[in-house]
Amino acid sequence: MKHIIILGDGMADWPVKELGGKTLLQAADTPYMDKLARMGRSGRLITVAEGFHPGSEVANMSVLGYDLPQVYEGRGVLEAASIGIGLKTGEMAMRCNLICIEQELIKNHSAGHITTEEADVLIRFLQEQLGDERIQFYTGVQYRHLLVIKGGDKRIACVPPHDVPLKPFRPLLAKPEPAAENISSPEGHADLTPRQTADLVNSLILRSQELLKNHPINLKRQAEDKDPANSIWPWSPGYRPQMTTLAQMFPQIRKGAVISAVDLINGIGYYAGLRRIAVEGATGLYDTNYENKVAAALDALKTDDFVYLHIEASDEAGHEGNIPLKIKTIENLDKRAVGPIYEAVKDWEEPVSIAVLPDHPTPCELRTHTAEPVPFLIWHPGIQPDEVETFDEVAACNGSYGLLKGDEFIKKMMNDE
Numbered sequence: 001m002k003h004i005i006i007l008g009d010g011m012a013d014w015p016v017k018e019l020g021g022k023t024l025l026q027a028a029d030t031p032y033m034d035k036l037a038r039m040g041r042s043g044r045l046i047t048v049a050e051g052f053h054p055g056s057e058v059a060n061m062s063v064l065g066y067d068l069p070q071v072y073e074g075r076g077v078l079e080a081a082s083i084g085i086g087l088k089t090g091e092m093a094m095r096c097n098l099i100c101i102e103q104e105l106i107k108n109h110s111a112g113h114i115t116t117e118e119a120d121v122l123i124r125f126l127q128e129q130l131g132d133e134r135i136q137f138y139t140g141v142q143y144r145h146l147l148v149i150k151g152g153d154k155r156i157a158c159v160p161p162h163d164v165p166l167k168p169f170r171p172l173l174a175k176p177e178p179a180a181e182n183i184s185s186p187e188g189h190a191d192l193t194p195r196q197t198a199d200l201v202n203s204l205i206l207r208s209q210e211l212l213k214n215h216p217i218n219l220k221r222q223a224e225d226k227d228p229a230n231s232i233w234p235w236s237p238g239y240r241p242q243m244t245t246l247a248q249m250f251p252q253i254r255k256g257a258v259i260s261a262v263d264l265i266n267g268i269g270y271y272a273g274l275r276r277i278a279v280e281g282a283t284g285l286y287d288t289n290y291e292n293k294v295a296a297a298l299d300a301l302k303t304d305d306f307v308y309l310h311i312e313a314s315d316e317a318g319h320e321g322n323i324p325l326k327i328k329t330i331e332n333l334d335k336r337a338v339g340p341i342y343e344a345v346k347d348w349e350e351p352v353s354i355a356v357l358p359d360h361p362t363p364c365e366l367r368t369h370t371a372e373p374v375p376f377l378i379w380h381p382g383i384q385p386d387e388v389e390t391f392d393e394v395a396a397c398n399g400s401y402g403l404l405k406g407d408e409f410i411k412k413m414m415n416d417e
Contacts, residue, residue, distance in 0.1 A: 001380060001416055003252070003353045004297060004307040004341065007063065008333045009056060009262075010315025010362030012374045012393055016323060024323065024364070025375070025392035028330040032339035033356055033377070033391035040354075040379030042388040043401025045409045047360055048371035055160065055236070055369065056315070057264055059359035064272060064308070065407030066243065073238030074154070078267030079146055082276070085138055087240040090189055092152030094201070094237045095264075096137065096145040098122060098229035099161050101209065106169050109161035109319070110143040112227030113285065118217050119143060122229055129211050130204060140263045142283075147204070147234045153190035153197045158235035162319050163368045169231070173205065174198040189239055201234050208232040245273030246306065250414045256306035259296050261288060265310045274308060286313045286329050290336035298344050301352060311337060318362030326364055346381075353380035355413050356391065373403060378413050 013024040047059040049068040057075045058068060076093030080086075087093055098119055100107040111119075120139045127137040138146040159172045176194035192200065209231045212218060218228035247253045258269030261282035269276055277296050281289025288311065297309045311333055317326035338356055345352040357376035360369045375396030377388075386400035401412060411417075 001252075001351050001353055002301050002305055003355070003413060004301060004309060004345075005063065005355045005357070005413070006333070006338055006341065007060070007308070007310045008314050008330065008356070008358050009310060009312045010318045010360060010369065011330055011333070011358035012361035012372070013318065013326070014361070014363040014365055016364070018323070023393050024327050024330060026390070026394065028327045028334070030330060030334040030338075030391060032334050032342055034389065036338070036342065036354060036356060036379040037377045037388050037391040037395065039385055040377050040383050041386045041401055042375065042377045042391070042396045042399030043409075044373040044396050044399070044403050045357065045376050046373050046403065046405040049406075053160070054360050054371040056262070056359055057236070057268065059369075060265060060268055060310070062406075063357065063359060063409065064246065064268070065249065065410035067406070071241050071243045073241040074236035075238075075264055076146060076148075076236050077238045077241055078271070079140055079144065079263040080138075080148065080267065081270040082263040082266035083138060083140055083146065085146065085148065087148070090151055090191075092149045092154050092189065092197075092237050092239060094147045094149070094152075094158070094234040096147040097161050097233040097235070098143045098145065099231050099233045100227040100229065101169055101231045102227075104168050104170065105166050106161055106164055106172075106233075107227060108165060109233070111229030112221070114143050114221075114229050116141050118221070119145065119229065121217050122212065122215060125215065126208060126211065126232065130207060135200075135204070141261065143229070144263055145232075147232070149192075149197065149200065151189075151191035152200070152237065153192050153194045154237040154239060155194040156198045156201065156237060158201070158237065160235050161233045165319075165367055174201040174234075197237075204234065205232055241271060243271040245271075247273050250410075252414055253306045255304045256308070257300040257304050258308045258310070259293055259300070260308075260310035260312070262310065262312050265308075269308060274306070285316055286325060286332070288313055290332060291340075294337055294340045297341060301345065309337070309341075314358070315362050318364055319367055321364045321367045323364050351381045353378065353413060353416060355409075375399075376401075376409060380416060383416075
């Protein structure tokens with residue numbers, strides 16, 4: 001049996017008063033997800049391990065069954081792998097957002113969803129102005145980029161910018177981890193102390209603001225009434241992780257693929273031993289090319305045993321607090337991804353197991369991630385259905401899988417239980 005996980009990033013949400021107390025999954029028109037829930041089995045999954053921040057890297061690694069305390073090294077290292085940056089001993093990687101600051105407040109975490117083409121010019125400019133033997137900037141996708149600090153100490157506290165919209169930025173600058181001396185740092189990685197590393201990161205933030213405020217790219221964006229990318233915001237520091245591949249964990253997966261517009265997810269795929277499939281028109285937003293992603297997933301399933309299809313749109317809508325847009329992204333996932341995949345594979349000679357789930361909630365009310373369990377469904381030909389009739393946060397509470405954690409979900413799916 002082949003297996004595909006269709007992951008709607010941030011798709012789960014809280015009950016909304018304007019929707020009559022329904023969640024967005026309950027309010028959205030999702031005939032295919034509901035059909036698979038009826039024909040399959042449902043449950044809930046804890047995707048944020050105790051003591052971890054509910055970031056997409058934490059949640060997606062959990063979905064794939066990784067033991068976070070053993071392998072977690074932050075976002076930066078995963079995004080480094082995705083863009084082909086092989087980290088060496090002594091190199092610390094950080095996600096480096098281009099953000100918009102207005103009147104000392106973090107207006108948004110994405111510089112108004114700056115394009116990769118515009119961002120590339122700015123990141124190259126910052127490398128010319130700030131880069132040296134210790135500091136390297138690398139272009140990623142849209143607002144998501146990479147900062148590598150040779151000899152940096154990862155024991156610093158950095159706030160994810162998407163968690164603090166409209167908050168003053170200065171109190172949120174990097175700080176040494178409390179009791180950093182009690183947190184081990186691998187031998188041979190750091191020649192800076194946590195305090196020196198935090199001071200360096202903060203210096204780069206403040207210097208970037210001076211350099212970017214009058215850059216032609218930003219002047220043009222402002223003239224077009226777009227938010228400028230007038231600051232960097234590095235966060236999630238770490239070193240190269242030690243991850244077992246999915247093929248080593250599950251002999252059923254001789255060959256697998258990951259399809260995502262997000263570097264973070266492609267980096268997880270790299271360390272999980274999945275080949276990356278780049279899809280034309282994949283944006284990570286609500287205008288992403290669902291059809292090309294579905295076509296790529298179906299092509300991969302013909303040759304591979306496992307496909308991880310990640311669609312970011314709902315998460316971005318949640319960060320914007322845009323309820324109608326998030327409902328639209330959920331309905332698009334159902335109509336333009338789940339439905340076509342189910343219709344294509346339901347009669348294949350080699351059966352295909354389909355799982356659908358979010359990685360974490362991104363409630364529109366809060367505009368950031370939370371750590372509540374997420375609903376999931378698993379369907380494959382011959383599965384014994386449970387009594388769940390719809391796919392949503394409430395119905396999943398009655399699913400026969402119950403509440404799972406750790407690697408329990410991926411084991412259930414891979415063993416076709």
